[in-house]
Amino acid sequence: MEQHVEPEHWDELTQIGQNSEISGKNYVRIMRNRFNQTHGVYVWQRKFITELLEDGSVRGYQEYGFNGKEVVIFDKERMVYIPTAHEGQLLAQRWNSRRIFAEVDKSYMEEHCVAWLKKYFSYGKDELERKVRPEVRVSDKQSDEATKLHCRVYGFYPRAVDVKWVRNGRDKVLSYEAKQILPHPDGTYQIRVTVEVAPKEGDSYSCHVDHSSLEEMLIIPWEPRRRSSLYIVIGVIAGVAALALTAVLGIFAYKRISAGFSSPPCSSWRSSSPNRYRYFSLYLN
CATH class of the missing domain: 1.20.5 (Single alpha-helices involved in coiled-coils or other helix-helix interfaces)
Incomplete structure (x- = not known):
């Protein structure tokens, strides 16, 4: 970014930040009254999510929040503001009453954000398009009641990955733990998927891993220990x-x-x- 971005782009972002600071102070005052808060630290949050698809189409939305609580979202396709909390109802009504707000936000997402996406992607293309094959380790923890199967997948890039346990080669086993993809200090990602099973005679279990770096899905069988x-x-x-x-x-x-x-x-x-x-x-x- 520092090597490639022209000074005019930094000036544009600075101006946007300064304008956001002015409007943000106004919304902090409004939301303090909505939440009936008179003291403390207040944070007004606005997040843009813009996705540029391979066919050139654009999708995305905006989130507005106060002190970590989401209050309003903007639906770009329908060009409407939707309150997600009681405190955001009056704000959504105000914005929906003036169509110019929706038009500005939609234009910002489809024009400015897309232009920036293309610009930034070209600067980091080599890094963003690299693919690193995942490593997979399967382990278990056995007890008299049940057996916990762990499938640890690590060292992969990009982030998107599909990891699941399968019984007898066809039945997906649901995980009782949330699947969290975590970053690793070297820039890759890792995930662990755990299921609890009661193996029967003749049952087989395997961990299936699908990632863009793989030509075909990895299937790692679990070999039960003969205790x-x-x-x-x-x-x-x-x-x-x-x-x-x-x-x-x-x-x-x-x-x-x-x-x-x-x-x-x-x-x-x-x-x-x-x-x-x-x-x-x-x-x-």
Whole structure:
């Protein structure tokens, strides 16, 4: 932007910002009365969403908000302002009563915003059109009640991606968690999709990933862990070890008894006689 944008463009944006500041102060005063607020910090928000499609058509809308709450939206196609909160009703009525407001906003979105989109896209075309293939990792967390399947997709660009779990190759499994695509510090994106299932004999599960960088959809199967076999092996090893230890102790005790060295009676340990030291030494040897 700094290298390519001409000074006249910066001047135009500066003028728009200054005009917005003036009108914004007026709307803050109006909305304070609507919300019946007399003190604090006030924020008037206006957001433009403009989308230029491949066929050259333009779609989009505008949002108006006060202190983080949306109050009015502008429908560009119908050229009408729609209140989305009780406090925005009078404002929407005022704007709808004067068609010039809708005409200005529609022209702004279809002309100014589209021109800027084309300009900015040409400056960042190499970066915006790059495609990075996603990496996929499948894992699980098993319990007696159910199994949670996790599909982590990361390192992909652009942002748009479709990730879902499928049972037996055809049935989509709904996720109980919201799918959030998160940015990564290296400029790529990541997402994790989790489902909770109760696998039955013969069921198979796989994570399906569709992204513009892929020639065909990625299908990563989930391979269940065989926990029961592992526990059986551990149990057998532990049992063998216990039997071996018992046998060794039995042989040791038998040899001691055969040699005439039986353990002293319990009363001998509590005796004050000097012989208890002899018994103790004999027991250890």
